[in-house]
Each structure stands twice: as C-alpha cells, then as structure tokens.
Amino acid sequence: MYTESIEDYLKAIYEIQKEQGKVSTNSLSDKLNVAPASVTSMIKKLSEKKLITHKRYQGVKLTKAGQMISLEVIRHHRLIELYLAEALGVPWDQVHEEAEKWEHVLSEDLEDRMDAVLGHPTRDPHGSPIPSRDGTITELDSVPLADLRPGQSAVVVEVSDHDPDLLRYVGKMGLYPKTKLKVLSIEPFNGPIKIEVEDSEHVLGSGAAQYVFVTEVELSQSEMT
Structure with missing residues (x-):
C-alpha cells in the first residue's frame, strides 16, 4: 500500500510520459503544483522504492512496478468518473474533480462491482481509455x-x-466522444474553426480544438452530395 502522494506522483509521471515523452523535475512541479525541491525529494524516494528510474539530463521513467501502480490509480479514477456520470447523472465537467478525491481509497471489491455494473467499460465519459x-x-x-x-x-x-470550462464549452457544441463532425472552414493565423455537428454549425476556438482528439473518417456518397 502506497501513500496518496506517491500514487499522485506515479500517475503524473505516466501522464507526462504519454503527452511529452520526457519527464523532467520542472514538468512534474508544474503538473502537481509543488515546489521543485519537493519533487527532487520524492524522485529520490520513488527511485529507492524501485518505482522509477532517474538519470541526469534524461528525466524520470516508470519501472514496470511503478507503471502498474499508476495504471491502477488511473483505472480507479476513470471508473469512478463513468459511474458518477452514468449511475448518478453527474455532469461530465464535474466528475474529474470528484474522482480525484476517491481514486486512492476505492477498494478492489468496489472496483469490481462498479466495473460489472457499468458493463466492463473501456472508456470514461471523456473518451479516455480505462486500463x-x-x-x-x-x-x-x-x-x-x-x-x-x-x-x-x-x-x-x-x-x-x-479544464471544466473547456468541457462545458465543447459540450455546448455537442462535441462528445463518438460524435461525428465536419470542418467547414479555418480562419488564418490560428483563427477559429467552423465545424458542423449534427446539422448545426459552430465556431470553435483553435486553442480549444487542440484538446479535442479525433479520428478522420471518409464521407459516404450521400454525405458528399
């Protein structure tokens, strides 16, 4: 059993590795909103526990043991988010903050029960994969x-x-996972993007569009006419 702080660090390292590749002291400090000196101290502790490896100028990497712990915490977090959204009707812009409070204390038995009730899901309300x-x-x-x-x-x-504000912003446009859209136009110099979602047109800021992840699809013949 590890402390909440250790689990938070391991989860943060996993997420930074996924997004940026290299995990530095500064990136951890920024993500967790803690002083660099505190990060340095925790890195030493995690290394001693063989949960990470750390080489100067190469950053931090999770060991297999560290990754398993981080994925377990992420699994708890995303299952809780989905349960709150589907079973309790909590809006998708509020479930993240609530899940942060419960991810460290969820028992294995309750985890299994939630997983079964939800039908063994593979994605949370935001479309993120559930380990x-x-x-x-x-x-x-x-x-x-x-x-x-x-x-x-x-x-x-x-x-x-x-960002809850981002979720509310794109939610008003109907940009939820599995929603189909079409890009109509893009203003120059990183200007806004006009999109069509379910026969309605919306203008999406280019900054927000960086946080909506999509897969391209081919138009059917009927959609092209």
Whole structure:
C-alpha cells in the first residue's frame, strides 16, 4: 500500500510520459503544483522504492512496478468518473474533480462491482481509455481537431478533462466522444474553426480544438452530395 502522494506522483509521471515523452523535475512541479525541491525529494524516494528510474539530463521513467501502480490509480479514477456520470447523472465537467478525491481509497471489491455494473467499460465519459485489471491499456490513434483541414470529417475520440470550462464549452457544441463532425472552414493565423455537428454549425476556438482528439473518417456518397 502506497501513500496518496506517491500514487499522485506515479500517475503524473505516466501522464507526462504519454503527452511529452520526457519527464523532467520542472514538468512534474508544474503538473502537481509543488515546489521543485519537493519533487527532487520524492524522485529520490520513488527511485529507492524501485518505482522509477532517474538519470541526469534524461528525466524520470516508470519501472514496470511503478507503471502498474499508476495504471491502477488511473483505472480507479476513470471508473469512478463513468459511474458518477452514468449511475448518478453527474455532469461530465464535474466528475474529474470528484474522482480525484476517491481514486486512492476505492477498494478492489468496489472496483469490481462498479466495473460489472457499468458493463466492463473501456472508456470514461471523456473518451479516455480505462486500463484493465492486469494493466493493459488500449489507446486509439487520434489527432487534435486543430490538425484537420476544411472538408475533412472526423469522429471525436477523446476530450481532455483538464479544464471544466473547456468541457462545458465543447459540450455546448455537442462535441462528445463518438460524435461525428465536419470542418467547414479555418480562419488564418490560428483563427477559429467552423465545424458542423449534427446539422448545426459552430465556431470553435483553435486553442480549444487542440484538446479535442479525433479520428478522420471518409464521407459516404450521400454525405458528399
């Protein structure tokens, strides 16, 4: 059994590894909002416990043991998010903060019960993959909506849950996982993006479009006419 602080660090390292590749002291400090000196102290502790490896100028990497712990915490977090959304009707912009409170204390028995009640899901309300009990996680290939060009159609795969305001903003446009959209136009110099979602047109800021991840789809013949 590890402390909540250790689990938070391991989860943060996993997420930074996925997003940026290299995990530095500064990136951990920024993500966890703690002083660099505190990060340095924890890195030493995690290394002694063989949960990470750390080499100067090369950053931090999770060991197999460290990754298993991080994925277990992420599994708890995303199952809780989905349970709150589907069983209790909590809005998708509020489940992340609530799950942060419960991810460290969820028992294995309750985890299994929630998993069964939800039908053994593979995605949370934001489209993020839910790791399996054995630590397997299946990522879908996707790109930011901002990378698409006018005329391209796509399906929303995942929306970053880092900002509740962002979730409310894109939610008003119907940009939920599995939603199909089409890019109509893009203003120059990183300007706004006009999209069509279920026969309605919306204008999405280019900054927000960086956090909506999609997979491109081919238009059917009827959609092209």
